[in-house]
Amino acid sequence: MTCSCCNNENNCIKLVPIFSNLTEEEMLEVRAITKDRVYEKGEMVYKAGDKGEKLYVIHTGKVKISRFTESGKEQVIRVLGPGEFMGELSLFSSEPVKDYGEVVERANMCIIDGHKLKELMVKYPSISFKIMEELSKRLERAENLIENINHYSVEKRLAQTLLDLADGKGVIKLEITKKDLASNIGMSQETLSRKLSAFQELGIIELIGHRKIVILNERALEEIE
Numbered sequence: 001m002t003c004s005c006c007n008n009e010n011n012c013i014k015l016v017p018i019f020s021n022l023t024e025e026e027m028l029e030v031r032a033i034t035k036d037r038v039y040e041k042g043e044m045v046y047k048a049g050d051k052g053e054k055l056y057v058i059h060t061g062k063v064k065i066s067r068f069t070e071s072g073k074e075q076v077i078r079v080l081g082p083g084e085f086m087g088e089l090s091l092f093s094s095e096p097v098k099d100y101g102e103v104v105e106r107a108n109m110c111i112i113d114g115h116k117l118k119e120l121m122v123k124y125p126s127i128s129f130k131i132m133e134e135l136s137k138r139l140e141r142a143e144n145l146i147e148n149i150n151h152y153s154v155e156k157r158l159a160q161t162l163l164d165l166a167d168g169k170g171v172i173k174l175e176i177t178k179k180d181l182a183s184n185i186g187m188s189q190e191t192l193s194r195k196l197s198a199f200q201e202l203g204i205i206e207l208i209g210h211r212k213i214v215i216l217n218e219r220a221l222e223e224i225e
Contacts, residue, residue, distance in 0.1 A: 012036075012059030012110040015083040018130035026124060033116040038108055039063075045086070045101035045109070052090025052097045053114035058082055061107025062175060066100050066183070076183040078141070079104065079176050088131055091118060104176055149186040157185050158195050159224040162205065162215060170215035178210070 013019055013030050022030070036059075039045055045056055045063060056063075058080055065077045065086060077099065080086055086101055091114050121128045148157050161181070165172045174181060182192035196213070199205045204221060206214040215221065 012057045012083070012108070015059065016057045016085055017083070018085070018127055018134065021126045021130070022124065029120060030112065030117075033113045033120070035111045036109065037111060038106070039103045041103055041106050043103045045103060045107075046097055047100050048096070048098050050097045052087055054087050055085055055091065055112040055114060055117055056087045056101070057085045057110040057112065059108040059110060061103060061109075062105040063107060064100075064102045064104045064176065064180060066102070066180075067098060068100070074183055076176070076180045078138070078184070079180070081175075085134075087114075088135065090114060091131075104180075145186065153225065154187050154191055155195060155224050157187070158192065158199075159221040161185050162213065163218070163221055166215050170218060172213040172215070174211040174213070 013027055013034065019027060019030060039061070046052065046054075048067070060082055063080045063086065065080065067075050067077065069075070086099075087097070090097055117127075121131075148160070152160075162172060165174075167173075176184075178192055179189045182189045185192075187195075196205070196207060199221075200207050202220070204215070204217045206216055208214060
């Protein structure tokens with residue numbers, strides 16, 4: 001299925017930071033090697049073992065990036081939204097893709113040919129630097145997650161995650177399932193549910209339905225060790 005997301009004025013090429021320094025003429029070169037497509041919720045954009053060699057830019061929707069252990073346990077690495085991209089590692093390696101990209105919210109995407117994009121990266125070094133900058137940020141986030149799992153209690157990790165996800169009014173509207181949230185912060189879904197219930201019993205948060213959490217005592221969350 002195709003869409004017109006990459007043809008309108010505010011297309012996904014303009015949204016993604018790695019192309020933000022390009023002129024309009026240069027962006028036209030990127031568009032020339034770009035196709036657009038709609039992915040439905042639950043559809044795999046790519047899976048481990050695929051050849052890759054494409055850069056996927058999200059215009060609308062959300063995609064979950066995860067890996068599976070030999071025992072079949074899923075580890076959610078990150079959830080990407082509009083303006084973000086994935087598949088970049090396959091541009092620099094001939095190895096098959098190791099992650100799974102699953103759509104968690106119906107997504108319009110621009111798909112850029114990897115071989116042709118590498119030619120443009122030589123022509124316009126700013127694209128290369130922007131991609132390296134984004135990879136550095138993702139590496140830092142991964143290292144922070146590893147540090148948090150090794151040094152902080154599950155309560156501390158959950159408290160910090162809730163503070164990070166909350167809006168200015170202390171309201172959290174989960175965009176992924178609690179199972180995926182638990183995986184992303186390194187705990188089981190059962191542990192997450194128990195800790196959320198415990199926080200609610202202490203009057204720190206209020207759980208509303210399956211996807212909404214209201215922080216009632218921000219300081220209490222900040223003081224959890």
